[in-house]
Amino acid sequence: MNINTTKIISLLFFIFSAFYLYTAYQIQVFAFDENAPFNARTFPIYLGYAGLIFSGLKLILPEPNTIKVDHKNLEYKKTGILILIAIIYGATILKVGYFLTTSLFLFASYYFLGERRWILMFLLSFPFVAAFMYLLHGILDIYLRDPFLQSIGVMG
């Protein structure tokens, strides 16, 4: 049996809406607000029902034009690696600092995407990030946390 992915997404959205609705009913409101015409849970409850209705309709109504995605042609591996690098980048940016992590993130991303022009890769990572940091931190006065540069005395 060929399972329609759009229907599966609609089913997931239906379950998500049901969970959202359940959580909306659990929102604690003040005692004096409990029977008010509008309180903190009113709008989310309407949204939960709206989600159930639209995803339910999508589930039961026939699909006019089914979307077919050719999974063989999709680059899951490279996309996965890129997401993983981004997660590592996010995890280290605060502890290590903006300059080093961003430069390494860019360098690693270029490499995993198949780039091998080392000089260009270097120029578009370390000096590029330094220039961008100067624009943000030096000219626009946007604070950038960087323990690494602070530890070596480059940043005040």
Next chain:
Amino acid sequence: MIEGILIGLTTALTFQNIMMVMVGCFFGTIIGMLPGLGPMTAIALMIPITYGFDPATGLILMAGVYYGAVFGGSTSSILLNAPGVPGTVATSFDGYPMAQQGKAGKALAIAAWSSFAGGTLSAIYLLFMAPSLSKVSLSFRSPDYFALMILGLTAIAAFSSKGQFLKAMMMVVLGLMLASVGQDSLSDITRFTFNNMNLTDGISFVLVVMATFAMSEALTIILKRNDPTSAAKQVSLTELGSIKINKEERTKMYKSIPRSSVIGFLIGVLPGAGATIASFLAYGMERNVVSDEEKEKFGKGSVNGLSAPETANNAACSGSFVPMLTLGIPGSGTTAVMLGALLGFGVQPGPRLYMTNPEIFWSIIMSMYIGMVILLILNLPLIPYIARILAVPKNYLIPLILFFSVTGIYVMSFNNFDIYLMIGIAVVATFLRLYDFPMPPLILAFVLGGLMEENLRRSLLLSNGSWEFLWDRTLTACILATTILIVVWHIYKTFKRKN
């Protein structure tokens, strides 16, 4: 009024103020181009600098930044499909497909001319209509706003993706659900935070827009790298194309600009509505009035589809100054930041502002026109250089898009959680895009979520919990009738297409 205009001209045409408009437009364009750093960030950054000037000069600088950032935002929408601000989301519908067809230069030129025309026309409307328009905007009540937001969301769901109304409505609901995370604006009760302190203030707009547009776009490009259908698109992306607009395209713009500027200006005047609704409504309206042949081109690189939202969002920028200056109610998030600056100067906006401080009121209006001219002079010659970003190979462009997205979030919150959340939303959005779930309805719903709840709250409290407020006022009923008409028309068209 003539006296006021002369006072305004005298103030706006001083060397210092012309320089302020130029500097503001230039920096605004650059900051607006960077995904994640929109006009609000740009203006907020300018506030400490403006306190060194007199109020008129300070506001002129901020107005220049505003216009520049809106134009810069459309540039990133067209070239990267990464709108930095919600007001330029509609620009990407046809601007980005046009860039993919190798007409990036043309798309940017159309955007520049449309922005100029929209901004200029609305500055003229503002000049003559400001006093009476403030009275009109005062007549809008919460039920009207609520109905107007329903109309905006339905319109975008109906028009954003052909034959995908239910999918679009699911995205609208998802956007509203995301907007409901965090503290309730009135009671401060936390909702859907699951005891996570990082979610107490809700999810930021920049995070959602970066995740659903910039990041998911980058991931989709990598994912579909070997797809033969998208490979052709990637080749054409490296072509800039001419910036010349031919006669046929000019004719289309001549028709689209006047009507979009009117709708943009009028929507901009409504407090809280702003450039986002204006651009979406102008896009929807334009699609309704053009020929069937042109209609088919919408979403695939239509000149009308690009010109209309670009005109409207700039017109709305001028319009949004009306409630801010005359009522003290900001017309958009950006004018809200400017309102804060105005109060910092010790200037109290209200109906008497243009009597007590005419130089501020009129010089801003005059500098809007000057700003539009400067923006055009600055940006048209720069288009070939701006568009060179397309020539960057995908191996470099994709990491750079991810880098700008993460930086946008990082400088806002200095929080790992926000980065993880952004990556998570981007992965889900990439998967949804594969199956043609449209993202623009999600973004508009997310932006309007808070306002929508606020207006529904007021309406229900005033009507003591009864839903009669939806048809009690003629204006509310008319807006809702238009919404129903759009839905019925959409169902009819789908049915007709099937047959």
